[in-house]
Amino acid sequence: xxxxxxxxxxxxxxxxxxxxxxxxxxxxxxxxxxxxxxxxxxxxxxxxxxxxxxxxxxxxxxxxxxxxxxxxxxxxxxxxxxxxxxxxxxxxxxxxxxxxxxxxxxxxxxxxxxxxxxxxxxxxxxxxxxxxxxxxxxxxxxxxxxxxxxxxxxxxxxxxxxxxxxxxxxxxxxxxxxxxxxxxxxxxxxxxxxxxxxxxxxxxxxxxxxxxxxxxxxxxxxxxxxxxxxxxxxxxxxxxxxxxxxxxxxxxxxxxxxxxxxxxxxxxxxxxxxxxxxxxxxxxxxxxxxxxxxxxxxxxxxxxxxxxxxxxxxxxxx
Amino acid sequence: xxxxxxxxxxxxxxxxxxxxxxxxxxxxxxxxxxxxxxxxxxxxxxxxxxxxxxxxxxxxxxxxxxxxxxxxxxxxxxxxxxxxxxxxxxxxxxxxxxxxxxxxxxxxxxxxxxxxxxxxxxxxxxxxxxxxxxxxxxxxxxxxxxxxxxxxxxxxxxxxxxxxxxxxxxxxxxxxxxxxxxxxxxxxxxxxxxxxxxxxxxxxxxxxxxxxxxxxxxxxxxxxxxxxxxxxxxxxxxxxxxxxxxxxxxxxxxxxxxxxxxxxxxxxxxxxxxxxxxxxxxxxxxxxxxxxxxxxxxxxxxxxxxx
Numbered sequence: 001x002x003x004x005x006x007x008x009x010x011x012x013x014x015x016x017x018x019x020x021x022x023x024x025x026x027x028x029x030x031x032x033x034x035x036x037x038x039x040x041x042x043x044x045x046x047x048x049x050x051x052x053x054x055x056x057x058x059x060x061x062x063x064x065x066x067x068x069x070x071x072x073x074x075x076x077x078x079x080x081x082x083x084x085x086x087x088x089x090x091x092x093x094x095x096x097x098x099x100x101x102x103x104x105x106x107x108x109x110x111x112x113x114x115x116x117x118x119x120x121x122x123x124x125x126x127x128x129x130x131x132x133x134x135x136x137x138x139x140x141x142x143x144x145x146x147x148x149x150x151x152x153x154x155x156x157x158x159x160x161x162x163x164x165x166x167x168x169x170x171x172x173x174x175x176x177x178x179x180x181x182x183x184x185x186x187x188x189x190x191x192x193x194x195x196x197x198x199x200x201x202x203x204x205x206x207x208x209x210x211x212x213x214x215x216x217x218x219x220x221x222x223x224x225x226x227x228x229x230x231x232x233x234x235x236x237x238x239x240x241x242x243x244x245x246x247x248x249x250x251x252x253x254x255x256x257x258x259x260x261x262x263x264x265x266x267x268x269x270x271x272x273x274x275x276x277x278x279x280x281x282x283x284x285x286x287x288x289x290x291x292x293x294x295x296x297x298x299x300x301x302x303x304x305x306x307x308x309x310x311x312x313x314x315x316x317x318x
Numbered sequence: 319x320x321x322x323x324x325x326x327x328x329x330x331x332x333x334x335x336x337x338x339x340x341x342x343x344x345x346x347x348x349x350x351x352x353x354x355x356x357x358x359x360x361x362x363x364x365x366x367x368x369x370x371x372x373x374x375x376x377x378x379x380x381x382x383x384x385x386x387x388x389x390x391x392x393x394x395x396x397x398x399x400x401x402x403x404x405x406x407x408x409x410x411x412x413x414x415x416x417x418x419x420x421x422x423x424x425x426x427x428x429x430x431x432x433x434x435x436x437x438x439x440x441x442x443x444x445x446x447x448x449x450x451x452x453x454x455x456x457x458x459x460x461x462x463x464x465x466x467x468x469x470x471x472x473x474x475x476x477x478x479x480x481x482x483x484x485x486x487x488x489x490x491x492x493x494x495x496x497x498x499x500x501x502x503x504x505x506x507x508x509x510x511x512x513x514x515x516x517x518x519x520x521x522x523x524x525x526x527x528x529x530x531x532x533x534x535x536x537x538x539x540x541x542x543x544x545x546x547x548x549x550x551x552x553x554x555x556x557x558x559x560x561x562x563x564x565x566x567x568x569x570x571x572x573x574x575x576x577x578x579x580x581x582x583x584x585x586x587x588x589x590x591x592x593x594x595x596x597x598x599x600x601x602x603x604x605x606x607x608x609x610x611x612x613x614x615x616x617x618x619x620x621x622x623x624x625x
Contacts, residue, residue: 276477
């Protein structure tokens with residue numbers, strides 16, 4: 001177990017380092033001159049000013065030195081400075097990240113609570129009406145672009161029925177709780193798309209487990225079908241779903257970006273979209289690194305959870 | 319977007335080369351696979367829907383002529399009716415005609431990006447899995463690192479650097495979506511490289527390139543084809559997302575996502591016909607492709623047939 005943990009931690013560290021390299025290459029691949037972008041177009045006429053700026057921020061050094069400098073800043077928590085918003089990327093993250101975590105967290109939790117029982121039900125009633133109906137629904141929401149789902153929800157529930165607000169809560173985290181009517185549609189949009197994914201996965205996980213020997217053994221011992229399903233099959237099916245949760249974080253983040261843009265929800269995805277429009281690269285890259293680290297940490301946790309829950313993994317993988 | 323692919327990573331890769339399959343029975347296997355595919359009603363429905371939409375997009379403009387280049391504000395926001403069966407959008411473009419023109423681009427981008435991504439992913443995965451060891455470790459860590467960055471975020475950064483043409487969008491989508499393919503193929507390659515026939519070929523003096531191109535890749539064809547199918551659907555959804563964010567195909571050209579993007583601005587004024595045709599077209603195509611992909615998976619899946 002210890003060996004497995006160390007190997008896995010080392011792997012994760014390597015992946016994070018690679019992410020910083022890829023991000024840095026992206027940063028350098030961007031056409032244009034950082035100094036000109038910050039000091040304004042007229043600075044072209046002032047080569048000394050540009051040179052001084054480049055010297056001060058290390059842009060005159062070889063790229064490997066620049067990378068190490070940038071990595072050093074990153075390790076100190078300095079993600080760069082957004083010159084379009086005149087704020088450090090870290091402070092932007094501080095104000096926008098909690099909103100996204102809240103949105104993603106609530107909708108993912110709802111998605112899990114809804115999707116796992118649906119998948120279980122589908123697997124038990126395999127190839128019956130219930131199974132076909134939910135499969136059709138999950139196909140529909142998987143195929144529908146997230147913003148199309150969001151727009152239709154706004155049209156129905158805000159414009160026609162006036163039940164929920166068309167725009168996400170604009171304030172801090174507190175407003176997400178007090179203005180729950182405004183938060184409902186963004187959460188439902190993201191949850192619907194995630195349920196489509198999770199329920200299909202839960203269905204196949206349960207179906208795989210239903211063919212396992214332990215199910216036959218338990219039934220032969222006289223356990224009721226209900227007990228076998230809830231005590232044995234469900235528990236075992238939750239293990240791969242935990243892994244899925246870790247792996248699907250990037251996909252959920254992509255969904256969050258779209259959802260936040262549809263509902264003007266001032267989270268990280270929306271800010272990322274704005275930054276992309278304004279070519280605010282420090283913000284873009286700072287955010288990418290944070291999401292990537294979260295993803296690596298997520299799959300690391302999922303793997304460790306997997307190993308803790310299922311002893312077979314420990315021995316085969318290490 | 320990458321949602322489907324994330325699940326595929328976790329599911330153990332199952333291809334045609336499951337244990338116990340005699341190598342000489344390719345034809346019989348193909349016939350059996352085709353049989354399984356044709357038995358699947360959803361797959362047939364998928365093929366029919368897809369064929370109909372292809373005919374609509376590529377043959378439709380031959381009989382239904384519309385001007386999709388010049389803005390005509392005199393005709394803006396007309397509701398569906400005579401002259402314009404699906405109405406017009408906020409630039410006065412006929413929506414039925416635009417659906418055809420936009421569909422051409424959506425389908426072209428989806429197909430081309432999926433083919434490119436599949437080739438790249440297959441090559442990367444086969445090489446990593448075949449060589450194993452340090453090469454495998456390095457190559458797969460690169461894949462892990464890229465997978466940690468949400469596809470949409472990555473595509474958004476790249477696309478925001480320059481206004482993209484259709485070719486560039488295809489490249490960007492291909493370069494951001496080959497990762498899951500490479501993981502699946504690597505899994506296949508790991509199990510294929512220790513097979514007797516690969517060993518025998520090595521003993522007879524065959525090189526690594528021959529092993530990868532003549533033995534590993536062809537034997538992983540089931541995984542490759544099934545994955546490529548889902549790639550098409552994901553690529554279409556990704557280009558739709560980019561267009562929605564205003565970073566897709568440039569006007570006057572458009573794709574279905576671009577139609578949704580321009581329609582959403584006016585849909586709250588009651589012009590519902592500006593988003594539903596494109597939205598429904600996207601859903602139909604993606605569902606049809608998924609039906610086909612699922613059926614192909616079943617057709618290639620020997621293990622399931624034996625159960």
